[in-house]
Amino acid sequence: MGAAVRGLESRGFLGPRVRILEREAYLGYLLLAPMLALLIVFLAYPFVFGIWLSLTNAQIGVNGHFIGLANYDFERGDTVFIQSFINTMSYTVVTTIFKLGLGLVMALLLNQVFPAQRFVRAALLLPWIIPSVLSTLAWRWMFDPTFSVINWVLVHWMHASGVDWLGKTGSALIALMVVNTWRGIPFYGISFLAGLQTIPVELYEAARVDGASRFNQFLHITMPMLRPILVVVLLLSTILTFGDFTLPYVLTNCAPYNSTCVLSTWAFQIGVNGGYIGIGAAISLVLFPLLSAIVAGVLIGLRRED
Amino acid sequence: MKGRKIVRASGWTPAWDRREFLKQAGLAAGSLALGPALLEACGGSSPSPTTSGSTAAIPKPRAGAKIQLLQWTSFVPAADEEIKRQAAEFSSANNVQVTIQTVSGDQLQPKTAAAVEANSGPDIIQMQYGWPHLYDSACMDVSDFVGALRSQLGTINAVNDAFCKVNGKYLAVPYCQVPNAWTYRTDLWQNAGLTDFFSTWDELAADGKQLKEKGQPPIAVSLGHAYGDAITMWYPVLWDFGGAEVSSDGKHVTINSKETTNALNWAINAWKNGYISQNTLSWLDPDNNQAYHSGLITATLNGASIYIREVYKTDTGHKYAAVSNNAAMPKGVKGLETLNLIFNHAIMKWTQEADTAKAFIAYLMQPENYTKWLNASVGYNGGPFQKLSSADIFNQDPKLKPFQQVIGTGKWPGWPAQPSKATAQSQVQFVIVDMFAKACTSGDAKSAIADAEQKLKRIYELPS
Numbered sequence: 205m206g207a208a209v210r211g212l213e214s215r216g217f218l219g220p221r222v223r224i225l226e227r228e229a230y231l232g233y234l235l236l237a238p239m240l241a242l243l244i245v246f247l248a249y250p251f252v253f254g255i256w257l258s259l260t261n262a263q264i265g266v267n268g269h270f271i272g273l274a275n276y277d278f279e280r281g282d283t284v285f286i287q288s289f290i291n292t293m294s295y296t297v298v299t300t301i302f303k304l305g306l307g308l309v310m311a312l313l314l315n316q317v318f319p320a321q322r323f324v325r326a327a328l329l330l331p332w333i334i335p336s337v338l339s340t341l342a343w344r345w346m347f348d349p350t351f352s353v354i355n356w357v358l359v360h361w362m363h364a365s366g367v368d369w370l371g372k373t374g375s376a377l378i379a380l381m382v383v384n385t386w387r388g389i390p391f392y393g394i395s396f397l398a399g400l401q402t403i404p405v406e407l408y409e410a411a412r413v414d415g416a417s418r419f420n421q422f423l424h425i426t427m428p429m430l431r432p433i434l435v436v437v438l439l440l441s442t443i444l445t446f447g448d449f450t451l452p453y454v455l456t457n458c459a460p461y462n463s464t465c466v467l468s469t470w471a472f473q474i475g476v477n478g479g480y481i482g483i484g485a486a487i488s489l490v491l492f493p494l495l496s497a498i499v500a501g502v503l504i505g506l507r508r509e510d
Numbered sequence: 511m512k513g514r515k516i517v518r519a520s521g522w523t524p525a526w527d528r529r530e531f532l533k534q535a536g537l538a539a540g541s542l543a544l545g546p547a548l549l550e551a552c553g554g555s556s557p558s559p560t561t562s563g564s565t566a567a568i569p570k571p572r573a574g575a576k577i578q579l580l581q582w583t584s585f586v587p588a589a590d591e592e593i594k595r596q597a598a599e600f601s602s603a604n605n606v607q608v609t610i611q612t613v614s615g616d617q618l619q620p621k622t623a624a625a626v627e628a629n630s631g632p633d634i635i636q637m638q639y640g641w642p643h644l645y646d647s648a649c650m651d652v653s654d655f656v657g658a659l660r661s662q663l664g665t666i667n668a669v670n671d672a673f674c675k676v677n678g679k680y681l682a683v684p685y686c687q688v689p690n691a692w693t694y695r696t697d698l699w700q701n702a703g704l705t706d707f708f709s710t711w712d713e714l715a716a717d718g719k720q721l722k723e724k725g726q727p728p729i730a731v732s733l734g735h736a737y738g739d740a741i742t743m744w745y746p747v748l749w750d751f752g753g754a755e756v757s758s759d760g761k762h763v764t765i766n767s768k769e770t771t772n773a774l775n776w777a778i779n780a781w782k783n784g785y786i787s788q789n790t791l792s793w794l795d796p797d798n799n800q801a802y803h804s805g806l807i808t809a810t811l812n813g814a815s816i817y818i819r820e821v822y823k824t825d826t827g828h829k830y831a832a833v834s835n836n837a838a839m840p841k842g843v844k845g846l847e848t849l850n851l852i853f854n855h856a857i858m859k860w861t862q863e864a865d866t867a868k869a870f871i872a873y874l875m876q877p878e879n880y881t882k883w884l885n886a887s888v889g890y891n892g893g894p895f896q897k898l899s900s901a902d903i904f905n906q907d908p909k910l911k912p913f914q915q916v917i918g919t920g921k922w923p924g925w926p927a928q929p930s931k932a933t934a935q936s937q938v939q940f941v942i943v944d945m946f947a948k949a950c951t952s953g954d955a956k957s958a959i960a961d962a963e964q965k966l967k968r969i970y971e972l973p974s
Contacts (some may be wrong), residue, residue: 263647263931264623264626264627264644264645265626265627265629265645265646265647265648266647278968281968282968283961283964283965284939284965347792348792348797349789349792350789350797350800350801350804350806351800351801351804351806368788368789368791368792370791370792371734371788371789371790371791371792372791372951376792456792457734457735457794458735458940459734459735459791459792459940459947460733460734460791460792460944460947460951461940461944461947461948462939462940462944472620473938473939474939476619476620476623476624477619477620477623477938478644478934478935478938478939479623479644479645479931479934479935480935481627
């Protein structure tokens with residue numbers, strides 16, 4: 205306790221409350237409290253409420269009552285739910301692989317010195333910066349069988365026939381993946397670039413002196429040094445892609461015949477538009493155990509590295 | 511789980527007696543064909559605060575009240591401008607504040623669902639199709655009010671009535687229909703050597719074939735998840751061939767029938783052979799409008815907005831104005847059924863200003879005001895009451911007659927069963943549209959029916 209505080213205390217200026225704040229343990233909890241309150245209100249409460257809803261027969265505007273796992277059981281027999289589950293998995297896995305690979309390439313290129321470097325770096329962030337709804341609508345126009353610029357090129361320049369990109373089950377799902385990859389690459393690229401710039405140049409110089417090739421430098425210096433960032437980015441991206449709603453909703457809205465539904469859009473269809481919010485909650489929580497396992501695995505892996 | 515506190519609106523004090531009503535009606539007779547009661551309730555002279563009878567169900571607005579109406583953004587902007595003008599007029603005459611909030615058509619339901627779940631939001635919500643059945647717990651019982659309007663305005667169209675009435679109570683006030691008819695290019699029609707527009711589904715296929723053979727753009731209708739255009743096309747096709755998704759008591763799924771197979775076989779034939787466009791599987795509601803204005807299709811089923819934009823708006827440069835015409839829905843072997851986009855107004859239980867909300871709706875439904883709105887809509891909207899069905903515009907422009915003819919004739923998704931949560935669920939899941947889409951692309955009617963049957967059985971078995 206400082207001399208000034210002792211002086212104040214001796215004159216009776218410091219009450220018991222101020223003395224409590226001088227204890228680190230109490231002060232720590234106090235400083236933590238606002239953030240904890242925010243997390244409880246905006247994260248924990250909606251999550252727990254969502255779990256509760258999934259265990260009830262609630263409808264929009266009607267509370268419903270506890271029915272156990274009946275909603276989950278009901279959805280097991282739904283062909284669209286199964287299709288949505290498969291679509292969600294493939295959508296996430298495929299796009300994550302492409303975003304990871306192309307993001308890494310983008311970061312390596314941006315890490316080089318070239319003219320208008322800053323402008324290019326800023327420009328490449330655009331897909332991630334502009335609102336998803338707007339960019340997805342633009343893509344919808346590009347994929348439209350009647351107005352598509354892609355089809356125009358195919359027909360007029362390549363003398364091939366146009367494709368109904370969003371009207372066929374396979375190509376519509378691929379279109380979703382293409383747009384998600386396009387939008388996600390900048391996030392990977394800029395994150396990796398930040399990681400690349402923290403790698404000491406001396407490591408590369410030493411490797412060159414030892415005669416290491418560029419590929420070996422990449423394999424034995426770049427990748428290990430990038431690994432912590434890579435794992436975190438991968439984790440975040442996987443979670444966000446699993447729960448992606450805007451893009452599939454705007455681009456295909458489950459058409460043709462629900463073949464491009466993902467869990468988020470199907471949950472919306474049943475829970476919000478259809479009013480069966482209990483079933484909708486169950487659909488959206490189906491991936492929770494899987495995501496929890498992924499997050500736990502990654503966090504444990506990171507802790508071990510530390 | 512949070513408790514839900516339903517705030518019921520305060521009841522209103524009945525405003526008139528029969529004598530006062532007759533007196534006011536006589537005064538207003540010079541300017542209005544009917545509806546003096548509506549005018550009175552909405553800011554005319556002051557009635558005595560006494561009474562009984564049906565007119566008593568139309569209350570006066572409370573001075574200083576603020577209410578909000580949530581509705582879609584119409585495909586005809588002038589219609590929205592007119593309703594906003596009337597809201598301002600009503601506000602200033604009654605010292606209240608009415609705000610019209612507009613959102614795109616596909617955002618109206620999520621907004622409505624969020625408000626219902628939160629038990630808070632706009633005082634009046636425009637309900638599409640069977641939403642009063644979906645959100646029955648949040649919609650105020652307005653049976654008396656609707657009864658009062660009906661006594662002034664005549665009978666209610668069956669489809670508005672079916673959507674508004676839930677378990678014998680009116681949970682919404684009939685508001686309008688968006689009649690659907692075919693808009694087509696007469697020049698392309700002639701280029702293909704065609705004269706009359708098709709009046710049966712078989713003729714549609716034959717005309718589509720001729721258009722294709724003559725190298726003209728196709729007939730195109732959405733086979734995607736378009737909440738308006740796809741629904742209004744494929745349900746009538748199913749019905750016109752005698753098919754139905756559920757029995758009239760709403761208990762037995764009846765989609766697996768010879769009639770449904772016939773409907774699907776007609777669609778498969780037309781689609782596979784290119785008699786109708788094959789590029790519409792992902793089309794949403796604006797896509798056929800855009801395709802028509804771009805000159806890429808010959809005919810499409812729509813509200814009057816395509817025709818209006820060509821003929822009455824300047825942004826298209828009236829490119830196809832002279833060669834655009836409209837025609838009624840064709841019929842099938844079992845007859846002619848239509849389905850229109852339907853809107854009704856629900857007054858929400860949470861409102862503190864139920865009287866003002868009712869008075870405002872009554873004001874909108876005054877024949878004088880309603881007709882102004884109909885005329886501003888240029889045939890895009892039709893009235894739900896017998897005495898609101900005509901507008902000058904239908905007489906001024908005979909080409910709009912096909913739209914006027916289907917007002918009041920339409921059915922609803924799930925027909926012949928009455929609208930319910932299950933029929934609404936089937937509609938929002940696009941079960942019938944998807945059945946046609948699947949059949950067209952696979953060419954396999956049997957498997958498309960089996961898939962739809964499985965989905966429908968689950969819907970009609972949903973836990974309630």
